[in-house]
Amino acid sequence: MHQPTPAELKRRDERTRWGYTNDPWPKYDQFPSGRLTIVIHANPYSGLRRTYSDGKTQALEGMLPDILAGFAGHAASISERRRESEERERRRRDAEARRRREEAYDGREKRRMKFVDAVHEQLIDRDKLKAVLTHLEKMTPEDAGKMSAMATWIRLRLKQINALISPDFLDISATSSKADFTEPDPEKGAESGYCYSPPIKLELWSVDAKKGEATCSPLEWVNAKDPPIE
Template sequence: MTKVAADYGVTGTALKKTCDRHHIPTPERGYWAKLEYGKRVKQAALPPLPEPNLALVRISGGTEQHLSPSVREAKEKARDRLTKHAAANPISVSKPDLPSNTAEPSCLAATRRAITKARPDHEGFASVRSKGVVPLRIAPASIERGISVLGQLFALAETQGHLPKATEDGLVLAVGNESVAFGMEEQPQKSLHQPTPQELKQRDERMRWGYTTDPWPKYDQSPSGRLAIVIHANPYSGLRRTYSDGQTQALESKLPDILAGFAGHAAFISERRREKEERDRRHRDAEAQRQREEAYDSREKRRTEFVDAVHEQLTNRDKLVAVLTHLENIAPEHVDRVSAMTTWIRLRLKQIDALISPDFLDISARSAKVDFIEPDPEKERERGGGYFGYSHPIKLDLWTVDIEKGVATSCSPLDWVNAARPQIEKDQAG
C-alpha cells in the first residue's frame, strides 16, 4: 500500500480510504511479511460493484506534487542539510513530559511573559498575540513544554542560519531573505457534551415555541496536551502548514521536518514575489508601450492636420490662380472693371505664398508644437512616451520676423494685408 500510494503522490492511509470507498479489498496488516515467510494468507477476490459510478477511481495526488521545482528543491535541500547536521551533531530529543536540556533563547522571554499572564478561556486555553511574541493558544499545563519546543526549534534553526525576527504581528523566523510567520496551538480534545439540567429545561421551553434544535453544542473541547506548530503563510500553496504530535512521534522529533517546511514556505514566498515583480514589470512595459503608441498616434494626427492645412491653402491657391488667369485674358477695354478683383486675388496669392513659405511653415509648426522628427526612443522611454496637457491648435499663421532679435511674432491677416497692400499696388502699377 505504501509503495503504490507513493506512485500516486498520496499516503497509504489516503489510498486505503479510497479503496474502501470503491469496495476494493486491500491486504490485511502483516500480509506481505506472512507471504515472505511462507505463511498462509488470504487474498480477497474483487467483489462486484454495488453502484456503477464507483467503477472510475480518481486519485489526484498530493498537493505538493503541483509545486514548482524550485520550491520542492529548496525543501529537499533543507531536509538534506538538516539530516547531515543531525548525523554530525546528534541531539537527544527530550520527551514531552521532561524538560529540555536546550537553553531557552532570549527571544522567547517576551513570549513566556505574555503567555504566563494570559487568562484561560472557558475551554481552558490561554491565547496571546502581540509584537515580538510567538502566537500561542495552549493550556497553562502545556506552557513549559511549548516554550521548550520553541527553544529547540530556534536552536536548530540557528544552525541553518535562520534567526528569529520580531515584527508587529509576532515573532517570525527569517529564512534567507523571507520572514515566515508561525504559531503554536494545542489541539483540542473533543467529548460529547452532556447537557445540564438548566440546558434541558431551556430545550423544553424552546420546543414549546417550535424550535427543534438543541441549545447546546454537540461537543465540548478541552486541552489534550497535543501541541502543533502552524505556519501562518501560503494557505493555498499546497505546502504542509501544520505539524503536530502524533500517536508515536512527538513534536520534538519532527523539528527537522518542520524547518524543512519553513524553507519550502520561504522559497514559495520568494517565488511569488518574483512572479509579482515580473507581472508588474510586464504591466509597466505594456503601459509604457501603450503611452508610446498613444503619443505616436497623437503626433501622426497633428502632423496630418498640419499637412491638411497646407493642402487647403494649396487648393485655394490653385483656384485663385485659375481665376486670375481668366481675368488677365479679359479684353483691355474691360480691365478697369475687374482691376479691384485682380488686386484682391494677387493680394490673397501673396498671402498664401507667405503662409506656405518654408520659413513661415517652420515657424507655424514649431508654434503649434508639431514635430515631424521622431523623438529619440530611449529618451521617450524614460519620459514615459506621451504628450500630456494642452495641445496647441493646428493653423498656419502669418509672422513678423525680427532677424536681429531672432523673434517671430504672429500678426493678423488684416495687419499683414495693410502692410503688404502698398507693395502689391506698386507692382501692379509698374
C-alpha cells in the same frame, strides 16, 4: 460543534434584521489538547504542510528536520510568489508604457496630417486663384478695368498663400501648432502627449531676427506696402 449561547442567538437575530445571514459565533469550540503543535501561518493554498503536532507514535521533537524543511519550503514558495508578482507588475508597467508611447505616436501622426491638410488646402486655393486671375487678365482693357479691384485682391491673396507655405513660415507655424515631424528620442524616457494642443493653423508671421521672436500679424502683413515674402 459550538452551541450558541442565548446572547449569541439574540445577536444573530439583530444581525438578521440588518441583512446579515452568517452566524456570529465560531463553528467549533477549541479546547487545549495537551499536545504541542507548530503551525506555519503562511501559504494557506500552496498545498504545503503547515501543521506539525505531537502524535501517538512520534513526538514533535523528532520531527524537527521535517519542520525545518517545511519552513524552507514555505520560504521558497513565498519568494517565488513575490518574484511572480514583481514580474507581473513589470509586465504591467511595460504594457502601460507601450500604450502611452503608441497613444502619443497616434496623436503626433494626427497633428502631422492636419498640418499637411492645411498646406494642401492652400495649394488648392492658390491654383484656383491663379485660374481666376488668368481669366481676368484675358479680358478686354475695358472689362479688365471693371475687375481691377478683384484682380488686385487675388494678387495679394496669392502673395499671402506663397508666404503661408514658404519654408520659413511653415517652420514657425509647425512649431506654433505643435506639429512635430521629428520622432522623439526613445532613450529620453516615457513619452507623453502635450497638455495643451493648439489648433493647427498656417499663419502670417512678423519675424524679429534680432530678438529671435515671431508674432502672428496677418493684418499688419496685409497692410504692409512690401510684404516680406511673395
